[in-house]
Amino acid sequence: MAEAPWLSIVGLGEDGPDGLSPASRRALDEAEVVMGHARHLALLPDLDCDRIEWPVPFADGLPILLGLRGRRVVVLASGDPFWFGAGAVIARHLSPGEWRALPGASAFSLAAARLGWSLQGTVCLGLHAAPLSRLRPQLAPGQRTVVLLRDGAAVTELARYLVGAGFGDSRLTVMESLGGPQERITKAQARALPDTAFAHPVAVAVEIAGDGAVLPGASGIDDRFFETDGQITKRPMRALAMSALAPRPFETLWDIGGGSGSIAIEWLLAHPTTEAISIETRPDRAARIRRNADRLGVDRLQVVEGAAPAALDGLASPQAVFVGGGASGALLDDLTARLAPGTRLVAHAVTLESEALLATWAARLGGDLLRIDLAEATPLGPKRGWKAAYPVVQWRVVL
Template structure:
C-alpha cells in the first residue's frame, strides 16, 4: 500500500458505468481532485463527482509524463476500461510511476464478462487483444476445436477475423460478437466466419471464435513444413530448422538476430515459441526482405522486424541480442566478430554452414572459443522409377557457443 498522501488511483469502469462500480471505486472518484479518462468514460460520472475532468490527449503515451507532472500533489484518479492491468493503462502507469505509487481498483475484464455469457471456462480459452495489434497475430491460435476470445480494435475487427479464418480454411467457425458487455446496450451478433456479413459492428466488442473447418493445422513446435513459406530456395530446411531452434533455445522476452535471414524462417519460428519473443531479420536482398514480411504476417508474427541491409553494417543500430543466428554471410569480414561483440553475456550464437569455405570459418572460431560442432545430414524419400529411394540434402554444419 502506498504511503503517498496523494496517491494515483486507477479505477476500472465498464459499460455499466457508475452503477457497476464498487464502493471503494466510487469513494476514490468522489474524493479525487482530478479524474483522467476518455471522453466516453468521463461522461459516465455523475455530478456528485466534483473533480476536474481531464480527457486523454492523443497520442497519449508521449504526453503521459507531462500530464502526471501537471497534477502532482493532487489526489488523482485515472479511468480505465475493465481491468486496468489487462491490456490497460494500469500497467503503463505502474511502469512509469512504480507499483508503490499506484493503487488499482479493477472491474471485471471484457474477457471475463464474455466467458460468463458464453459459459466458456476462461482458463481453457485463448485470449488475444487486437486493440493495438494486427489481425495476423490470430494465426498461431487457430487450431481445430480451440476457442478464442478476441478483443476488437474497432467495428471492423469482426469482419477481419472472419476473413482470416475463411482464408485459413476455417470458414465453418461460429462467431459470436458481444458488444457493450455489462451495459444496458449489451447485444450479440452470431454467424459463421465464411458467411459473415457484418462489415462494421459496435466498436466495443469481444469476438468469440470456435475454430471449425478443414484448414491444414500449423504446428506449434519449430520445424514447420517447408511449404508453409513463400521462398526462392533460401530456406533453412525443416529438419535443420528444428535442430537449429532447439540449440538457440528461445526463452520468453528474448531478442534474436536472424542474420542472412533468407525467407525468415528462423526468426518467425523463434517468435512463434512465445508471444513475448522478439526477433530482427537482417537481409541484404530487397526482394527477400519483402518476402520475409509476407511470411511473418501469414504465420502470425507480424511484429518481426525486418532490416534490409548487409551485415555487419546493418547491425550497427540494433538492440543487443540474447541470441544470434547466422544463416548467411559467414565468410564476410566482420560478421561473426560483430555478432559476438553485440551478444549479451550468457547469450547464444548459432551459425550454420553448407560450403567448405563457411565450414572453415566455423572450424577456426570453434578452435578459438570452443562450443559445440554438429553436422546434420538429412535424406528424404523420393520416387526412383516405380520405387522409392533416398534423396540426400546438402549436409549442414552447426556451430553453437555461449558467450561468457
C-alpha cells in the same frame, strides 16, 4: 493511515458507477480532476470536479496527466486497466507510490461469465491496435479465444480473416457493451455472419473450427507456411537449428542472413515473450521476411536491412545468434568480441571453405560440430530414388 496516491486508475464498466466498488466510488467523490475517453465520461453523473477528455492518439494524454501532479486525479479505463488496458502504459511513467489501481471486471471475465468458459483454458487477446494475424498461432480446431476489437467493423474483418484462413466454420459469439444496459449478444458461424452493424465496445468469443492449416507446436514447420524465393533454411535443417538455438522465454535472437525469416519466425513462435531481430542485406528479402512474420502472427519481429557486422551496432543484446550463411572470419571475430559470455552461437556451413572456417573456430573455442547429410525420395523414371542435398556442417557453441 497512509495518504492515498494522487492518481487512481479506476476500471469502469458499461453499467457506469453502478458497478463500482466502494473504493472506486470514494476515489471519484474525492477527485479534483477526472480524465477518460468521452464514452466513459458520459457514463458518470454530475461530479464537482474538472473533466478532461483523453486525446487521440493515447500518448498525447500522458503529458496532460503528468501535468496534474499535486491534484487528486482519477483516470477512467475499461474494466481491468491492466489486462490489455491503459494501466501499464500509465504506470511506466510514474513512481510506485504515485498511483493505485481500482480494477473492475474485465471484458474477458464478463465474456466467460456469459459463455460458461473457463478463462484458464481460453486464449485472451486484445487486438484494438494489433493485426488480426496475431490469431494465427491459435487457429486450431477446438481452441477457444476471446478477442477484443477496436470497433464494430472489425467484427466483419475477423470473420473474413477466419474464412480466408480455412476456418470459416468457427463459431462466433459477438458481445457488445458487456455488462451495460445496451448489451447485445449475436451468435453465428464466421462464414455466415449476419450483415449487422456492431457497436463498440465489442468482444468476440471464437470457437475455432475448420480444415485450415494448423501451425504445429514443434520446431520445423512446413516450408509451405513461408513465402520464399528459394533462400530458406529447409524444414529438417531448421528443426535441427532450432534445437541447437534452444529458445527460452524472454530471450532475444539475432538471425544473421534472414533469407525468408524462417529461423527468426520459429524462434518467436516458440514462446510469446521471445524477441528476434533478423538482419538481411537485400531489401526485397527484408520485405518478404516482414510479410511472413505478419502473416504468421509474429509481427513483433524486427527486421534490419544491412550487412553484418556493421548492421549489428545498436541492437538489443541477444542470448542466441544464428548465422545461416555468409559466415566469415571477420564476422566471427566481431561476434566473439561483441557478444556477452553465455551467448549461444549456432552457424551453418555448406561450402568447403566455410566448413574449414567453422572447424578452425571450433578448435579455438570448443563447442559441437555436426555434419548433416539429408536425402529425399524423388521420382526416378517410373520408380523413386534418393536425391541427396548438400551436406551442412553445424557449429554450436556457448561463448
